Each structure stands twice: as structure tokens, then as C-alpha cells.
Amino acid sequence: SAVISQKPSRDICQRGTSLTIQCQVDSQVTMMFWYRQQPGQSLTLIATANQGSEATYESGFVIDKFPISRPNLTFSTLTVSNMSPEDSSIYLCSVVWRDEQYFGPGTRLTVT
Amino acid sequence: KNEVEQSPQNLTAQEGEFITINCSYSVGISALHWLQQHPGGGIVSLFMLSSGKKKHGRLIATINIQEKHSSLHITASHPRDSAVYICAARFNNDMRFGAGTRLTVKP
Numbered sequence: 720s721a722v723i724s725q726k727p728s729r730d731i732c733q734r735g736t737s738l739t740i741q742c743q744v745d746s747q748v749t750m751m752f753w754y755r756q757q758p759g760q761s762l763t764l765i766a767t768a769n770q771g772s773e774a775t776y777e778s779g780f781v782i783d784k785f786p787i788s789r790p791n792l793t794f795s796t797l798t799v800s801n802m803s804p805e806d807s808s809i810y811l812c813s814v815v816w817r818d819e820q821y822f823g824p825g826t827r828l829t830v831t
Numbered sequence: 832k833n834e835v836e837q838s839p840q841n842l843t844a845q846e847g848e849f850i851t852i853n854c855s856y857s858v859g860i861s862a863l864h865w866l867q868q869h870p871g872g873g874i875v876s877l878f879m880l881s882s883g884k885k886k887h888g889r890l891i892a893t894i895n896i897q898e899k900h901s902s903l904h905i906t907a908s909h910p911r912d913s914a915v916y917i918c919a920a921r922f923n924n925d926m927r928f929g930a931g932t933r934l935t936v937k938p
Binding site: 750752756760761762764767809811818819820821822823824825827 | 862864866871872873874875876879917919921924925926928929930931
């Protein structure tokens, strides 16, 4: 299986600041995904990050708000910019490896 | 309308009970996943199915492609099974998630 770690596991941030979440995988993967799970909701795909190309954002998500880096096949970052309380969510990194999808432990973000 | 529907939304059971969670989807899929999310937020993939049935310990997952329906069963449930169970259907490279079933197993 692919093992995914995320940093930080949780954070409390002030409105207007930015937070960068890191995702590390123990295997080389082509496709990495960033999801958001707002309180009481299911997962929503933010963007797909493939190494060597620009991230593809889903409707309702823009690069200025959620810039993503994908410098190599085992690492990605998601930045939540100019945060507001509505950004309080769990952010999950996910990968497809050998046709199975794996999820990270999540980053629980609270914006005050 | 969500393309992946789960039921029930919430489920409370006594320890030892047999539990079934259902998932229906509206279009053809390449695979269906059952995921488990504990209160901390991390998600564990329990099963990936494209046909038939899979078993892992006390967990059994089945899928009926013709009826576009899958079930997750837990035998001899235990309080440590308390979690949110999420059905997720893969449509090509898109993954669509059900709203989740919150299971509470009481001792």
C-alpha cells in the first residue's frame, strides 16, 4: 500500500493569514488529489496535482486561493491563502497507486 | 442530486449486532470504494470493488453492478467500529463521495 503523511495534523490560524499543508507519499505516484471536508459534509475535490504540469482545479476553487506545488512524484503542498472562518475544514491529500486510492490522515484547520 | 447516495445517515447499534450500510449510484462506474473515517479525520480505505464480494475480517463488501448498488456489512460489531463510513464511486478519473454513514456501536 501507499503510505501518506501530512503536516501539520492540525492548526488554528487567524483570519487573513495563509497556511501551507504538506503531503508526502512513500511511493512515486502520478496523480495526487487535494480534498476539503467541511464540518458535517462529505469530501469535495479541490484540485488534481500531477507532477510536471499545472494543477487542475475543480469548479469553485481557484489557484490564487489554493496554490498547489508538485515538485516531484512523492510530494505536494496545498496553501490556503487569505483564510476566513469558512475555510475551517479538514484538508486531505490522496493518491492513486496501483489502481487503488489512498488517503492521508488529514489536516484539521480552524480559522478564527 | 448526489450521484452517490448512502443510507442510513446515522446508525446506532449494540455491540455484537450485524450492521449493513447501503450505497447506490446513478451511472456506470469503474470501481467503488468503502472508506472509514475516524473522529480525528484520517481516512482508511477498507475495500475497492468492481464486482462481486470482498471480505476482510468482520467486514464484508458486496456490489451488484446491474442494480448499481453496494453494501458494507459488519459482523459482530464492536465499539471500536464507531466511525463514519463513506461510499465513493470512481467514474473514470473522478471520485464521487456519498454523504457518509455515522455509525455508533454501544457496549
